[in-house]
Amino acid sequence: MKQTTDFKVQDRKDYGDAVLLRLRSKNQLLTILPGQFANVQVDGSSKTYLRRPISIHDVDDANNELSLLIQKVGEGTKRLAELKYGDKVNLVYPLGTGYTMPAPNDRVLLVGGGIGIAPLFYFAKMLNKKGVRPTMLLGGKSKDTLLRLADYEKQGEVFVTTEDGSLGEKGFVTAHSMWKDHEFDKIYVCGPKPMMQAVATIAKEKKIWCEVSLENRMACGIGACLCCVEDTVDGNVCVCKEGPVFNIDRLKW
């Protein structure tokens, strides 16, 4: 079940280039799976004609609230980041497939790069609810780009890399020393495509089950326009509907 719903901005927090928006609906929230996204209407200006697909960062069912962690990248995200308390914003949600839930005994690694850490927060929370304590490996350009780190640390052990070495180990997530002495049954990745491809390569080498979350450019978000396709072993498939989460075995990476 999907819906078009008006939300009101309940709270906003600024994190440098990003903003955390807490949105409240008058109605009960639909069931949201970790890894799903919302297609967010911007403001109907000529430059932001289409909705923007944004991953769901956190969910608070009791208060009919969900959170979006938005990095100001283009015109649409810049405008969304200007929303203030009480502003109305329209969402089509929940869209896409979520991450495949691991088995209770699985050793789980979540790898996030840049703003790609956003959906992993809700996922980590849901994993904890199921008794799975995930390990997280989060990478960013500098320490300022690693948002809400203290909140992630509450959900499990966190390893950090930054490109400038301002926090954690210097370099990319794939070079982190934790790979040497940790073993995992399932790896879940969200971030820039080159980073996800590099992690997928490690997963393949180590023969570890791995899912990645793609962010191909979308229009409709519901599998109608066929714009956001990814070339898979089953041909071109819509990332918005059959993804955004894909097992790496399905991708031609």
Added chain:
Amino acid sequence: MVNTTIDLGHGLVLRNPVMTASGTFGYGEEYTDFVDLSQLGGIIVKGTTLNPRQGNPYPRMAETASGMLNCVGLQNKGVQYFIDTIYPRIKDFDTNVLLNLSGSTLEDYVRGAEMIDALDKIPAIELNVSCPNVKQGGMAFGVTTEGITQVVSEVRKVYHKHLMVKLSPNVTNIAEIALAAEAAGADSLSLINTLLGMAIDAERRKPRLSMVTGGLSGACVKPVALRMVWQVAKVVKIPVVGLGGISNATDAVEFMLAGASAIQIGTANFIDPAISVKVAEGLKNYCECHDFEKATDLVGALET
């Protein structure tokens, strides 16, 4: 009580003038969470070709000022797959389900139309004549009077139900093309298909679309579409179905005043998945407020 019924002829009767445009509404199933299909005049399902097509590589879409470009390239699983797998799922929708048929050779169009002709619950084909004709150097069938005459008359011979022909706007004289399609046996004309356009990423000095060029749609094309509907409706005797940038009920009314008997909602479905039923409701309200007893009274009521 406004009578919103529109009879497009040859067995195609719409309960109201609002349809959804091919390529923007999937097979209807994608929208059932948002739209009560029984509130629509009809839906036109995804462009289908005789043989399966993988479509063009990613990226297929670029947002533009008040619109978008696409080069999806008619990705679909072919007519036989439609008949075997999709048709059984959608044939009992409580609305008119039209199939948009495309082809790259005359033979493909004819064979596809023959196969669709046998489907009881498909009252009409919308013939997409904007596809490149591979035997004529890739020029689209629908951009010359000879090309459109040939494809429409050949399909007409084998297709016995309502034949709607969707015109390309990428022509010098749309009225001439429309008259040719009418003379070749079209029951109605829908226009406009997308306008050929292009977008460039200046930072990377690269095109934004994998195919460099693509079809422009959305609110930005409305004035062009409206003008073409007006020019065509003046010269043909068969009904005209208007589309191109319709985003609300007022836009729909404008197309009907310009001469359209019915309209299609396209790209606006992406912005508000429930827009089609809102337009249908808004059209009825307009008729009530302006004392039109029948929606057909709006058709061509423009005062010039």
